[in-house]
Amino acid sequence: MALDREQVVDAAWHILQTYGLGDLSMRRLARELGVQPGALYWHVANKQELLAVLAQRMVAPLSTSSTGAPTTGASPAGTSPAVADDDATLLIARFRSAVLAVRDGADVVSVAHALDPSGMQPTPLLTAALTRAGMDPAPAETAALTLVRFTLGSVTAQQTRESMDLPTATMAAEFEAGVRAILA
Amino acid sequence: MALDREQVVDAAWHILQTYGLGDLSMRRLARELGVQPGALYWHVANKQELLAVLAQRMVAPLSTSSTGAPTTGASPAGTSPAVADDDATLLIARFRSAVLAVRDGADVVSVAHALDPSGMQPTPLLTAALTRAGMDPAPAETAALTLVRFTLGSVTAQQTRESMDLPTATMAAEFEAGVRAILA
DNA sequence: ACCTGAACACCGTTCAAGT
DNA sequence: ACCTGAACACCGTTCAAGT
Numbered sequence: 458m459a460l461d462r463e464q465v466v467d468a469a470w471h472i473l474q475t476y477g478l479g480d481l482s483m484r485r486l487a488r489e490l491g492v493q494p495g496a497l498y499w500h501v502a503n504k505q506e507l508l509a510v511l512a513q514r515m516v517a518p519l520s521t522s523s524t525g526a527p528t529t530g531a532s533p534a535g536t537s538p539a540v541a542d543d544d545a546t547l548l549i550a551r552f553r554s555a556v557l558a559v560r561d562g563a564d565v566v567s568v569a570h571a572l573d574p575s576g577m578q579p580t581p582l583l584t585a586a587l588t589r590a591g592m593d594p595a596p597a598e599t600a601a602l603t604l605v606r607f608t609l610g611s612v613t614a615q616q617t618r619e620s621m622d623l624p625t626a627t628m629a630a631e632f633e634a635g636v637r638a639i640l641a
Numbered sequence: 642m643a644l645d646r647e648q649v650v651d652a653a654w655h656i657l658q659t660y661g662l663g664d665l666s667m668r669r670l671a672r673e674l675g676v677q678p679g680a681l682y683w684h685v686a687n688k689q690e691l692l693a694v695l696a697q698r699m700v701a702p703l704s705t706s707s708t709g710a711p712t713t714g715a716s717p718a719g720t721s722p723a724v725a726d727d728d729a730t731l732l733i734a735r736f737r738s739a740v741l742a743v744r745d746g747a748d749v750v751s752v753a754h755a756l757d758p759s760g761m762q763p764t765p766l767l768t769a770a771l772t773r774a775g776m777d778p779a780p781a782e783t784a785a786l787t788l789v790r791f792t793l794g795s796v797t798a799q800q801t802r803e804s805m806d807l808p809t810a811t812m813a814a815e816f817e818a819g820v821r822a823i824l825a
Numbered sequence: 826a827c828c829t830g831a832a833c834a835c836c837g838t839t840c841a842a843g844t
Numbered sequence: 845a846c847c848t849g850a851a852c853a854c855c856g857t858t859c860a861a862g863t
Binding site: 567568570571572574596599600602603605606607608609610611613614615617618621623631634635638639641 | 758784
């Protein structure tokens with residue numbers, strides 16, 4: 458009953474989650490799906506496109522959940538700038554968790570984010586949160602980029618260590634300290 | 642007259658500089674040196690070790706030059722905290738330049754830095770500069786890690802874009818804004 | 826001590842030909 | 845429309861055997 462693009466992406470997602478980027482080869486993926494390697498190229502243009510789709514899937518939960526907050530209309534009377542700043546802190550923490558949860562997630566998301574820095578989540582959501590917190594749009598966007606790049610640098614380091622069974626006990630606290638410094 | 646380790650590293654360095662990480666294979670390196678691939682394994686344990694040596698070579702200039710400043714004895718009477726803070730700004734900018742100058746430099750240095758975050762340059766030099774600027778040792782080390790991880794995140798993004806011929810005009814300014822935010 | 830030859834177990838991608 | 849078969853041009857690493 459004919460392979461489709463979704464099955465290809467799902468199988469790739471499973472390999473990435475379970476075995477990491479080093480094991481996510483087009484040949485391995487084809488084997489897992491019971492087809493010849495060439496068959497995959499009917500459903501995806503190439504490996505790069507496949508990785509871009511996986512990156513989108515990793516950050517998708519950020520857009521679907523809370524903190525997408527009031528963009529239209531004025532902020533509710535009770536919403537102070539401090540609360541919106543907490544929104545940014547929460548948002549970047551959720552981004553980190555999402556990327557950290559997938560093996561080699563940072564490597565995959567880093568490429569996607571480099572291609573579209575201001576369009577890809579969590580950048581637009583962060584920029585909105587920081588604007589709500591009282592920043593002008595331009596510095597808000599710059600601060601959002603700083604947060605995302607710092608986070609990707611941190612998670613890349615952590616996942617590299619995890620892949621080598623080195624300790625990572627201090628890294629969550631270091632991440633939080635970095636976020637505080639950037640938003641201070 | 643027998644290959645030695647230095648020739649292997651020099652040739653690898655040349656390939657990395659000129660063609661990037663994608664072209665730095667053990668087989669290609671062997672071809673360039675006029676030997677069989679297996680011969681390389683007499684001089685280096687594996688590709689990972691070779692990349693670690695290249696990472697060291699990229700950051701070596703940082704240790705050999707200025708801003709290594711007075712560690713022993715009290716600061717000169719005229720040296721205010723503000724000056725030492727400028728030292729940190731200068732140091733992280735020089736780190737960025739060194740990594741940015743080598744194709745895919747951020748990928749190579751990121752791994753080395755993940756393995757030894759506090760030992761590898763520029764972390765110890767940065768920590769020293771920030772301590773001179775009046776910070777306590779613990780927060781100084783955390784701030785140094787934040788700076789280095791943000792910088793590696795930024796340069797990774799920029800080099801990804803460069804490898805795809807996408808514009809990078811805004812990225813130097815975004816880097817500087819990030820550094821200011823972190824040190825503010 | 827240092828290197829070759831040859832193998833092992835892989836890659837991503839293309840494309841004529843089949844159904 | 846969708847897939848196979850087969851090829852092209854590669855990988856990193858090991859190791860007996862040669863000099």
